[in-house]
Amino acid sequence: MNEPKALLMDATQMNRALSRIAHEIIERNKGTEHVALVGIRRRGIPLAQRLAARLKEFEGRDVPVGSLDITLYRDDLTELAALPVVHKSEVNFKLPGTVVVLVDDVLYTGRTARAALDALLDIGRPAAIQLAVLVDRGHRELPIRADYVGKNVPTSRRERVEVHMTEVDGEDFVALYDIE
Numbered sequence: 607m608n609e610p611k612a613l614l615m616d617a618t619q620m621n622r623a624l625s626r627i628a629h630e631i632i633e634r635n636k637g638t639e640h641v642a643l644v645g646i647r648r649r650g651i652p653l654a655q656r657l658a659a660r661l662k663e664f665e666g667r668d669v670p671v672g673s674l675d676i677t678l679y680r681d682d683l684t685e686l687a688a689l690p691v692v693h694k695s696e697v698n699f700k701l702p703g704t705v706v707v708l709v710d711d712v713l714y715t716g717r718t719a720r721a722a723l724d725a726l727l728d729i730g731r732p733a734a735i736q737l738a739v740l741v742d743r744g745h746r747e748l749p750i751r752a753d754y755v756g757k758n759v760p761t762s763r764r765e766r767v768e769v770h771m772t773e774v775d776g777e778d779f780v781a782l783y784d785i786e
């Protein structure tokens with residue numbers, strides 16, 4: 607990846623956005639009693655963990671956190687390597703009666719979110735599924751929208767949004783790049 611053309615969020619802005627989303631989750635679901643978070647690999651997982659920490663801070667209760675690997679549910683699976691690397695999905699809580707908030711870093715075409723819906727619904731039947739993303743960059747190719755958005759960023763298809771997180775990348779920031 608070349609040099610970023612714009613810094614979209616610094617660490618403070620990411621923190622503020624996550625706090626706001628946590629408050630919105632509480633407001634929308636009237637608390638967190640029936641809420642669970644499920645992060646989509648890869649950076650959705652640390653984002654879900656950070657949101658869970660804020661929900662605990664604001665509401666005083668632990669919410670379950672799971673993870674999904676959507677590799678086998680991708681609609682371009684046949685175009686991937688013959689043996690795609692598949693990681694574990696972990697959803698170690700009951701889905702019926704639970705509102706699952708799927709968490710991802712970037713929402714673009716919506717194809718990852720669609721795959722995550724299928725992956726989750728193969729595991730069980732939650733009461734409802736909501737979607738939280740740190741960045742919505744537009745260009746949807748499917749009828750998918752996020753319930754919680756950290757930042758809406760108008761982009762061109764010739765650009766790429768990269769979310770960097772301390773847990774994965776050693777640093778927190780979101781930047782915009784030209785695709786070479």
Ligand SMILES: O=P(O)(O)OC[C@H]1O[C@H](OP(=O)(O)OP(=O)(O)O)[C@H](O)[C@@H]1O
Binds near residue numbers: 646647649713716
């Ligand atoms: O709405 P979409 O068009 O599906 O794009 C969004 C997805 O793209 C990114 O993952 P990517 O496949 O680039 O892999 P990465 O997690 O390794 O960055 C990002 O993490 C989202 O999961």
Ligand SMILES: O=c1cc[nH]c(=O)[nH]1
Binds near residue numbers: 714765766768
């Ligand atoms: O810009 C984009 C598009 C898809 N996935 C990303 O992480 N960034």
